[in-house]
Amino acid sequence: MSRICSQCKTKYNDDAVYCNLCDIDLDDTNSFLKIDVENINNTLTKARSTTKRIHYAIATLNIIAVLFLYGISIYNEHTLRDREWLILLAGTCIAAIHLLAAYGLSLKKQWGRFLSIFIGIYLLIGFPIGTILGFIIIKNMFRHEWKHDSLTIQ
Numbered sequence: 001m002s003r004i005c006s007q008c009k010t011k012y013n014d015d016a017v018y019c020n021l022c023d024i025d026l027d028d029t030n031s032f033l034k035i036d037v038e039n040i041n042n043t044l045t046k047a048r049s050t051t052k053r054i055h056y057a058i059a060t061l062n063i064i065a066v067l068f069l070y071g072i073s074i075y076n077e078h079t080l081r082d083r084e085w086l087i088l089l090a091g092t093c094i095a096a097i098h099l100l101a102a103y104g105l106s107l108k109k110q111w112g113r114f115l116s117i118f119i120g121i122y123l124l125i126g127f128p129i130g131t132i133l134g135f136i137i138i139k140n141m142f143r144h145e146w147k148h149d150s151l152t153i154q
């Protein structure tokens, strides 16, 4: 349990009694927010890692599919048509976007979360597996602990 000054949001140890910055007594129950920073941190770390796993899984599947299709075309000495290149390009882009979102989450950046939400909504269309994965991402990215995210970033 940590103490957060209600005025300046500075984080203090549990035994802190005074905020030097605001000149207020932290023992006054109204002067600090009762926020369990460690607990929020754990919850958000879990939410990030679950979402990252989904991103990695989808990116891996797309990369395998692209390499597989490209491999088949080489094996069959088949010259790819424009539309086929487009499919390979789309698969590569999807993989890249998922990896980018996972990277943003690793850096604990807000854009990583927003990109994941965007992807999650998009995944909902892909019934049934996409819908399930999209739902899991959205659920994790909208946990109420996210509103305290700035407190957990050291």
Ligand SMILES: [Zn+2]
Binding pocket: 005, 006, 007, 008, 009, 010, 019, 020, 021, 022, 023
């Ligand atoms: Zn303060």
